[in-house]
Amino acid sequence: METEVEVEGNDEGKFEEPGFGKIYSSLSSAKQLTDPVVYKLVRVEGDGRLVPATDDEVMEVKDLLVDEKSEVCTVADVGQPIGCISNDRSSPGMLPQLESSEGLSPSENTEVDPDKLNARLEETGPSFAPSLIQSHMHQSGGVGECSNAPVLTEGRALTSTTVTTSKPDFSKLNGEICLDNLSIKELHETFKATFGRETTVKDKQWLKRRIAMGLTNSCDVSATTFIIKDNKLVNKGKEDGSDNGDGALANDPATGTTMSGGQQGLPISHGSQLEDQVVSDKRNRNIGDNSGSEDHHTEQRAAKRVRKPTKRYIEELSEVESKEASGKLRPIVKNSLLGQMSSNFHTRSARNVSLEGRTVVTRLDSLGGSGIQIPCVSRVRRSRPRKNFMALLFLGVADEDRQFLSTGAVGGHHKVLKQVDSSGDSDDNVVTVPTSKGGIRRKHHRAWTLSEVMKLVEGVSRYGAGRWSEIKRLAFASYSYRTSVDLKDKWRNLLKASFAQIPSDKGVSSLIYNYLHHMQVIA
DNA sequence: GTTAGGG
DNA sequence: CCCTAAC
Numbered sequence: 197m198e199t200e201v202e203v204e205g206n207d208e209g210k211f212e213e214p215g216f217g218k219i220y221s222s223l224s225s226a227k228q229l230t231d232p233v234v235y236k237l238v239r240v241e242g243d244g245r246l247v248p249a250t251d252d253e254v255m256e257v258k259d260l261l262v263d264e265k266s267e268v269c270t271v272a273d274v275g276q277p278i279g280c281i282s283n284d285r286s287s288p289g290m291l292p293q294l295e296s297s298e299g300l301s302p303s304e305n306t307e308v309d310p311d312k313l314n315a316r317l318e319e320t321g322p323s324f325a326p327s328l329i330q331s332h333m334h335q336s337g338g339v340g341e342c343s344n345a346p347v348l349t350e351g352r353a354l355t356s357t358t359v360t361t362s363k364p365d366f367s368k369l370n371g372e373i374c375l376d377n378l379s380i381k382e383l384h385e386t387f388k389a390t391f392g393r394e395t396t397v398k399d400k401q402w403l404k405r406r407i408a409m410g411l412t413n414s415c416d417v418s419a420t421t422f423i424i425k426d427n428k429l430v431n432k433g434k435e436d437g438s439d440n441g442d443g444a445l446a447n448d449p450a451t452g453t454t455m456s457g458g459q460q461g462l463p464i465s466h467g468s469q470l471e472d473q474v475v476s477d478k479r480n481r482n483i484g485d486n487s488g489s490e491d492h493h494t495e496q497r498a499a500k501r502v503r504k505p506t507k508r509y510i511e512e513l514s515e516v517e518s519k520e521a522s523g524k525l526r527p528i529v530k531n532s533l534l535g536q537m538s539s540n541f542h543t544r545s546a547r548n549v550s551l552e553g554r555t556v557v558t559r560l561d562s563l564g565g566s567g568i569q570i571p572c573v574s575r576v577r578r579s580r581p582r583k584n585f586m587a588l589l590f591l592g593v594a595d596e597d598r599q600f601l602s603t604g605a606v607g608g609h610h611k612v613l614k615q616v617d618s619s620g621d622s623d624d625n626v627v628t629v630p631t632s633k634g635g636i637r638r639k640h641h642r643a644w645t646l647s648e649v650m651k652l653v654e655g656v657s658r659y660g661a662g663r664w665s666e667i668k669r670l671a672f673a674s675y676s677y678r679t680s681v682d683l684k685d686k687w688r689n690l691l692k693a694s695f696a697q698i699p700s701d702k703g704v705s706s707l708i709y710n711y712l713h714h715m716q717v718i719a
Numbered sequence: 720g721t722t723a724g725g726g
Numbered sequence: 727c728c729c730t731a732a733c
Contacts, residue, residue, distance in 0.1 A: 684723075
């Protein structure tokens with residue numbers, strides 16, 4: 197079976213704008229999760245010609261597709277491979293207006309719906325600052341650096357093309373590995389051992405991150421020291437102080453009760469909770485032999501038992517990502533924290549509490565690393581979680597992910613990745629009931645979700661309180677059921693709640709207060 | 720059409 | 727959320 201994610205021109209075979217071509221996919225035939233997805237990527241020259249992207253470019257874009265909730269769009273910079281990255285962690289306040297360089301809405305232009313790509317990298321730090329995108333791309337995928345990277349040339353499975361080493365060789369990984377101390381060459385070897393293929397990327401940071409992700413099979417790149425024993429990751433150190441900054445979490449993941457002040461830029465993963473599960477999966481795949489390894493799995497699982505992400509968690513995460521991904525990029529804001537805050541929220545735990553006599557499921561999310569935890573009401577889950585991070589990282593999307601994808605186009609090409617699941621937040625079937633006065637009123641209240649609140653707060657911080665229609669239009673475009681009045685009302689309630697019980701360290705109000713204060717939307 | 724504020 | 731006055 198072959199699944200292709202192709203990058204091609206439009207019907208005329210040309211793009212109007214130079215840059216990376218659109219990403220199309222024909223995810224029509226992948227039957228199994230293991231089916232590889234082949235990406236074909238072209239770069240669009242200034243004259244509209246399509247030039248095959250170098251392997252590293254391709255890989256970079258692929259990574260962006262999978263890792264980042266990114267969008268690759270055409271940009272008017274001749275011959276320059278640039279990813280237009282809509283990264284909700286760094287975009288607000290960090291990315292300038294890249295969004296509408298071609299009059300094509302990125303969401304239309306690039307139908308890779310990254311929202312449902314649960315697994316993603318925590319790409320924090322400067323590498324995705326706008327001015328650095330280019331260098332980042334060049335650095336890691338510069339033209340002329342291409343080699344035999346085993347990716348996508350002829351639309352064949354990448355495992356069967358020019359790969360020189362098709363299987364990871366974990367035997368080369370043994371003992372303690374401190375990525376920080378490795379040279380580029382050693383990193384390359386480690387990379388090869390981890391992923392079974394070579395790379396020419398010379399970006400140490402990139403390599404370290406990639407390897408870290410590969411080893412943990414998560415997007416957790418916080419660790420750079422790993423201990424490999426018998427082809428298994430038995431331990432990973434957390435010694436990388438430079439990345440973590442001062443961000444030592446005072447938060448006990450098991451209780452999720454503590455708050456910490458500053459973990460901005462902390463490249464934590466959402467996937468850490470998945471780690472246990474996916475590591476096993478990865479071993480299965482990478483060792484290439486499923487037999488006889490079950491025992492190790494269970495051992496390992498017992499050694500480090502991590503709670504699997506709740507359905508609630510997954511749903512919320514994907515929702516936030518989807519909404520924020522569709523949001524506009526914000527111009528520079530006063531504090532760079534904003535962007536990171538709104539984007540970096542991590543679930544610490546979930547627990548049930550009784551609030552105002554009503555039981556709600558609170559996810560004690562650390563909002564944007566502010567450590568502020570906000571409760572939110574449980575809802576039904578609307579999408580299935582993505583199971584395996586690494587499968588996506590290098591194999592692309594397959595199987596169950598296809599439920600999020602539609603192959604809407606005719607012919608074999610120009611099919612676009614699209615979110616099929618239109619239920620959930622985008623369902624506008626608001627039940628209304630006629631009122632006595634002849635008017636109508638909505639029948640059901642719709643609980644505000646964490647992500648909605650965050651979006652509202654961010655909208656206020658961006659456009660200012662009172663500009664509700666603006667916020668509605670720009671930040672809540674996809675929330676058809678939220679009117680500007682709703683936003684206003686919610687904001688009023690938030691303020692009321694936040695001041696109801698000023699910083700007393702107890703109660704939800706202080707949490708809201710702290711959050712709003714942190715977002716600099718209240719004094 | 721929006722916004723602010725009371726219900 | 728609704729309603730309405732006041733932009």
